[in-house]
Amino acid sequence: MIATALLNVAGISRRRAGRTAVSDVSFFLNRGEVLGLLGVNGAGKSTTLQMLSGALKPDTGSIQLDGRDFVADPRIARQLIGWLPENAPLWPELSVEEHLQAFATLRGASRGDARAAARRIIDRLQLGELRRRLAGVLSQGQRQRLGLACALVHEPALLILDEPANALDPVQVGELRKVIRERAAAGSAVILSTHVLAEVVAVCDRVAILHDGRLRHDAPLGGSGGGKALEATFFGIATGAAA
Numbered sequence: 001m002i003a004t005a006l007l008n009v010a011g012i013s014r015r016r017a018g019r020t021a022v023s024d025v026s027f028f029l030n031r032g033e034v035l036g037l038l039g040v041n042g043a044g045k046s047t048t049l050q051m052l053s054g055a056l057k058p059d060t061g062s063i064q065l066d067g068r069d070f071v072a073d074p075r076i077a078r079q080l081i082g083w084l085p086e087n088a089p090l091w092p093e094l095s096v097e098e099h100l101q102a103f104a105t106l107r108g109a110s111r112g113d114a115r116a117a118a119r120r121i122i123d124r125l126q127l128g129e130l131r132r133r134l135a136g137v138l139s140q141g142q143r144q145r146l147g148l149a150c151a152l153v154h155e156p157a158l159l160i161l162d163e164p165a166n167a168l169d170p171v172q173v174g175e176l177r178k179v180i181r182e183r184a185a186a187g188s189a190v191i192l193s194t195h196v197l198a199e200v201v202a203v204c205d206r207v208a209i210l211h212d213g214r215l216r217h218d219a220p221l222g223g224s225g226g227g228k229a230l231e232a233t234f235f236g237i238a239t240g241a242a243a
């Protein structure tokens, strides 16, 4: 275990519907680091992210965030974590701006600070034109951008993104990459779950691969040898060739 890491995950496991979804997963994440999380469908990525975001409790194992026991005190998640889940749940009758103010308030900001935080993230993610639009009438990609803004509004120490490029156009994918690198440069740690290997190569420092709920690979991207080598590692694990 690295004492200075922002996130220390030690042996977390979780069963779902009577089957093991995640088994004995351990890793750490430093401030300023972007970790790509890969795995085939059903590998356990979302279950892992749900445990790291505080939405789901591990059956066993521990999670320490900024030196604090996150499983025993899930309020830590509210302050320190920004989470974009798959299909971010939004309130159809609230506007983009109202969403962002509500999320900032939920994270502990005063009314004035929440308004300022909402304005900042609207500017940064170029959501100005959509500011007063209700979430219920947004396009899929616009909903995804709002979900990302909600995860970022309180400038979290740990940003967890589950398939963030879903439904985004190529311009917005480029913007997303910039925002991820900006957060890392500002000292946040980022976990990015994706099916797109090119996304990992473009923005991540490290890559972890889950298979059958187990962590089968965790290495710096440079050490993984870039795109071609990452592809070989991924397919080796996914097809059982690397067992």
Ligand SMILES: Nc1ncnc2c1ncn2[C@@H]1O[C@H](COP(=O)(O)OP(=O)(O)OP(=O)(O)O)[C@@H](O)[C@H]1O
Residues within 6 Å of the ligand: 016, 017, 019, 020, 021, 039, 040, 041, 042, 043, 044, 045, 046, 047, 048
């Ligand atoms: N709500 C749930 N209830 C019961 N089982 C679940 C639930 N969610 C996931 N599972 C099971 O847990 C295992 C891991 O699923 P998980 O969604 O974590 O995988 P994933 O790697 O995110 O997959 P995908 O790439 O398809 O999103 C699978 O066997 C899945 O069927």
